[in-house]
Amino acid sequence: MCGRIVQKSGPLDYVERIFTNQSQIFADPTGPRFNIPPGTRPLTLHRLAEGTEAMGRLPWGYKRPDSKHFMSNAKLETILKNGWPWRFLIGAGRILVPADGWYEWPVLADGTKQPHYIHGDGPLYFAALTAWSPGAPLDAAHGFAIVTNDTKGGMVDIHARRPVALPPDVARRWVDPSCPLTDARALLKDCLPEDAFTWHPVRQEVGNSKYQLPDAIDPV
Numbered sequence: 001m002c003g004r005i006v007q008k009s010g011p012l013d014y015v016e017r018i019f020t021n022q023s024q025i026f027a028d029p030t031g032p033r034f035n036i037p038p039g040t041r042p043l044t045l046h047r048l049a050e051g052t053e054a055m056g057r058l059p060w061g062y063k064r065p066d067s068k069h070f071m072s073n074a075k076l077e078t079i080l081k082n083g084w085p086w087r088f089l090i091g092a093g094r095i096l097v098p099a100d101g102w103y104e105w106p107v108l109a110d111g112t113k114q115p116h117y118i119h120g121d122g123p124l125y126f127a128a129l130t131a132w133s134p135g136a137p138l139d140a141a142h143g144f145a146i147v148t149n150d151t152k153g154g155m156v157d158i159h160a161r162r163p164v165a166l167p168p169d170v171a172r173r174w175v176d177p178s179c180p181l182t183d184a185r186a187l188l189k190d191c192l193p194e195d196a197f198t199w200h201p202v203r204q205e206v207g208n209s210k211y212q213l214p215d216a217i218d219p220v
Helices: 011-015 076-080 153-157 168-174 181-190
Strands: 005-007 033-036 043-049 052-057 073-075 094-104 116-130 144-150 161-163 198-201
Touching: 005 116, 011 043, 011 052, 011 116, 043 116, 073 076, 076 144, 076 181, 094 144, 094 161, 094 168, 116 161, 116 168, 168 181
Parallel strands: 073 144
Antiparallel strands: 005 033, 005 094, 043 052, 043 094, 094 116, 116 144, 116 198, 144 161
């Protein structure tokens, strides 16, 4: 699962590894965010407007008008099987959600939950699917879901699922509108392995998404 993410780096740190047109950099009015939940608008990278490289805030969470389900994550296995509803989005709705890491809440032996921060050596690029297109409303009907997969190795102790984080070269192909559907699905298998990440426990305050102080990611 991926229920909270961190975007603490500057826009340039995210864009320079993915896009050649760095004129898309902008001064983000909200600054770094250390505790971003679904239902908000994180930074995203995409080429949805006539193939133009762009960075913008899109709504995290997708709810089709014909469904009662609000989905913040998209299972990789469903995408690979061309399952509902992601088969409607993978053709023209491939985006990236840049992040520095994410949180999970494993259950301890005494039954309590201990938040952990999971991160890599630098910016991460989560594969995501969206129903948004230029000019569409910024609502759940045009929101996005982050692709997730089963975890392996020691990360299983933290959570059974994790976001699909793509290496920069794979991420560039994922958002390329000329990438065929078959190839796009195959790219999701080229995600970063579990040993590319480290994790540590963090303070309980991150359970409240309003907690946005930089020490949210500090080890405790």
